[in-house]
Amino acid sequence: MSAQDSELMELGGKFIKAFHHMSHPVRIHQENNQLMKECIAQFGKVLAQMAGGEELEILLWRGRFFLQGEKLLYRRETFPLINEMMEYFPQRGLQGLRFLPTFRKASFKDFIIFARLLDEAAMQEDPPSWLERQLADNGLQWLEILREMDDIPPDIELRRKEKAKQTYLQALTTVKEVAQKVSQRSVAGIRKARRLAQTMVDLVLEDETLMLGLSTIRDYDDYTYTHSVNVALLSMSLGRRIGLSQAFLEQLAICGMFHDLGKVEVPKDIITKPDMLDTGEWEHIRRHPLIGVHRVLRLHASRDMRSRVVLGPFGHHLNYDLSGYPRLHFTETLTLFGKILRIADTYDALTAERAYRPRSFSPDEALRMMWERVGVEYDPVLLKTFINMMGLYPVGTVLKLDSGELGLVVDYPSESERTRPQVLLLVDDGQGSLRGSEMLNLADRDQKTGSYERQIVKCLHPSVLGIQPSEFFLQEAS
Ligand SMILES: [Fe+2]
Ligand SMILES: [Fe+2]
Numbered sequence: 001m002s003a004q005d006s007e008l009m010e011l012g013g014k015f016i017k018a019f020h021h022m023s024h025p026v027r028i029h030q031e032n033n034q035l036m037k038e039c040i041a042q043f044g045k046v047l048a049q050m051a052g053g054e055e056l057e058i059l060l061w062r063g064r065f066f067l068q069g070e071k072l073l074y075r076r077e078t079f080p081l082i083n084e085m086m087e088y089f090p091q092r093g094l095q096g097l098r099f100l101p102t103f104r105k106a107s108f109k110d111f112i113i114f115a116r117l118l119d120e121a122a123m124q125e126d127p128p129s130w131l132e133r134q135l136a137d138n139g140l141q142w143l144e145i146l147r148e149m150d151d152i153p154p155d156i157e158l159r160r161k162e163k164a165k166q167t168y169l170q171a172l173t174t175v176k177e178v179a180q181k182v183s184q185r186s187v188a189g190i191r192k193a194r195r196l197a198q199t200m201v202d203l204v205l206e207d208e209t210l211m212l213g214l215s216t217i218r219d220y221d222d223y224t225y226t227h228s229v230n231v232a233l234l235s236m237s238l239g240r241r242i243g244l245s246q247a248f249l250e251q252l253a254i255c256g257m258f259h260d261l262g263k264v265e266v267p268k269d270i271i272t273k274p275d276m277l278d279t280g281e282w283e284h285i286r287r288h289p290l291i292g293v294h295r296v297l298r299l300h301a302s303r304d305m306r307s308r309v310v311l312g313p314f315g316h317h318l319n320y321d322l323s324g325y326p327r328l329h330f331t332e333t334l335t336l337f338g339k340i341l342r343i344a345d346t347y348d349a350l351t352a353e354r355a356y357r358p359r360s361f362s363p364d365e366a367l368r369m370m371w372e373r374v375g376v377e378y379d380p381v382l383l384k385t386f387i388n389m390m391g392l393y394p395v396g397t398v399l400k401l402d403s404g405e406l407g408l409v410v411d412y413p414s415e416s417e418r419t420r421p422q423v424l425l426l427v428d429d430g431q432g433s434l435r436g437s438e439m440l441n442l443a444d445r446d447q448k449t450g451s452y453e454r455q456i457v458k459c460l461h462p463s464v465l466g467i468q469p470s471e472f473f474l475q476e477a478s
Contacts (some may be wrong), residue, residue, distance in 0.1 A: 001145035012072040015050050018043040021079050027114040030437050040111045059096035060089045092127040100176050103142040113138050164203050165474050168214050170228045171196045175257050182295045183264040189300040195255035204236045209411045213473035218352055224263050227348055232256025232345035241385050248447050255312030262292030262313055274355045286325045316341040319377040339379040343386050363394035363463040382425035392419045396469035398462050402455040435471050
């Protein structure tokens, strides 16, 4: 964690604590009560510290607090308090509060009124409107009410997209650097990779769909590296679905990033060969997991970390029935990480464009093909979870609709409608390419007939249309 992060965590924690402490005594004490006075004074002090001469915005969005647009990091000991505050805002129909710089001129009495109004708002029929009226009547112009919105506050959304994109690119560079150092037999550390893994886990926990969207990034020339980062993202998302802890998710991310480290030793013309491989060439390919294991063991990292990371290269080509490679000469059980990576690795490889096949498979085709090998190559529970996570039409799939329109799957807004995604309509940009226009929810029904407004005719592979889905996900961030 950077010094800046820990400072923000410290101050943010203090702020929530002061807010919480102020909101309780106001219910039972008079304003001349000593405890009441102390709580108000403390709140004013922390507020001024946090705002630092500017305004201060606190938002609650998707179960996380954001201070000045930055996600508030929690300490374990503040959890119960944070949980309580998470109910405090919705009970008042609030998404957040904005303290304008003039709050510095507010008196002690103003703060008492503010605390009492917030407290009483919970009992009103329309708390935000009531609060707005009361604030105006009491002359508290230094406070703005941010009402609960269906939409995501755009600045948070943009920051997150930008952060996601930067993290992806940094992870890509890191994998490349480590791979190159490893192939030159120089010392390669994974400290940077660990830091990025932590950020990726954070982002996956916050917005899985965005990270699944990012995993559609393809780079034909740098296939192995984009593939490695994609496998990390897909594995983490699957790991999250089965409830792995944050620490395990971080390790899984690193396993994903370095699972193909052994490919560095495979001549590039074999990897990019458009024809069938001969036996010797196949042997080369089949050796990459064990070469990867050796490379990982030479990485500059703790023994504990290396023993985790080797699970990636070792297990990602082993099948559920213990076939695959490397050949096992003893009966062993597969590791959970290996089984997860096996699924993420195959899915990404099938959906990527490769030299040796005329076209890549569309996401739904890939999932169908994998399902045919369930219980043989893939763990049934994990594959089921993976398919469920990806949805019938995974994020990044292009759908042809009965209206003749094309829609890029960007989200599944409702867990109960896993067959009806939200799509971004793709229209001709007048220059021979496609651009995103409006967003449609395919779960929307015609009000009169009750049937869906649009039907899905078929899936198309994005490469057929010459588009990279990830570009559309990150559109606003670029
Ligand atoms: Fe591999
Ligand atoms: Fe791979």
